[in-house]
Amino acid sequence: MRTGERVATLERVSTAEAYVAALDESLVGPRRVRRGLVQEARDHLDDASAALSDAGYDRAEAERIAVADFGDLDDIVPAFQTTLAVAASRRTAWMLFAVLAIQPLLWDGPLGPDNGPAPDGVVFAMLDNAVEYGGGAMILAALALLVATGIGNRWFAAGRGIARLTAITTLVSAASIKVIGLAMVLLSSGRDPAAWLLFVVFIIVPFSVTATQARRTLALC
């Protein structure tokens, strides 16, 4: 598993191939986005080296200049890593929105209090309200985070702060829904195996997967 630690190089990375390898080793994040960024860096260095060779430099010097112009890894890796963190956070926001969006269908259907006699008690009523209003707020938050990591870039550059906020919002939402859902199932269905199965399939599994994605995003920030 990649640790995200930059490859320690005692000598200055001067050849294009070594530079791209060091860049690839240093980056952590969504695989497709990472491969695309590294490929673009490789292509750029190829084009720059070729242009310098055409201008009369020998290949080694051309690569050295192209690498120097591209930027020191100390400057480039953080910029590329921010792009990866934002890409990961966008995926996290989509997952959060998707698992939240199906919840109203479930809570008004097989998992909801309307599916059989509703339990009495203030606690259940409070939990029901928490699901309705809290869940609605979480859906709005997920949409806002999707906007922030997408077209929101028109007004402010989405950076690691937004990525971190997305991850934390997702972790809090996932934990809250799981706890509230567990309490509601305990109060309403008791030992009904079907209710527990639905709870695991539609709450525990999707929110746990989403929370895992959120933790990965947080690690990139």
Added chain:
Amino acid sequence: MKADALRGHLDAMILAVLEKEPLHGYAIIEALSLRSGGELDLPTGTVYPALRRLEAAGHLKSTWATASGRKRRTYTLSVGGRRALAKQRDEWQVFSAVVDGVLGKA
């Protein structure tokens, strides 16, 4: 001219160089250097995160296309990007007119 002042307008400059035709990353950087008379001095690698950000904003679209026999990720200005570029130009004209008015000529 201070490099930081130019960097602050990097997004608009990227949109401008893509106005006429799609370009890949190296060609965009070459166009920026040429059109800025070499004044835009920044690590060329920093342009790529800017391109990804502009794509996320919907101002650019990218595809893998063949350029000079080589497969390269090529960027195109979107309809939204053209509108953004026009707006940036209007804002710049107002800004430069105001500064010209205050600074005046020597």
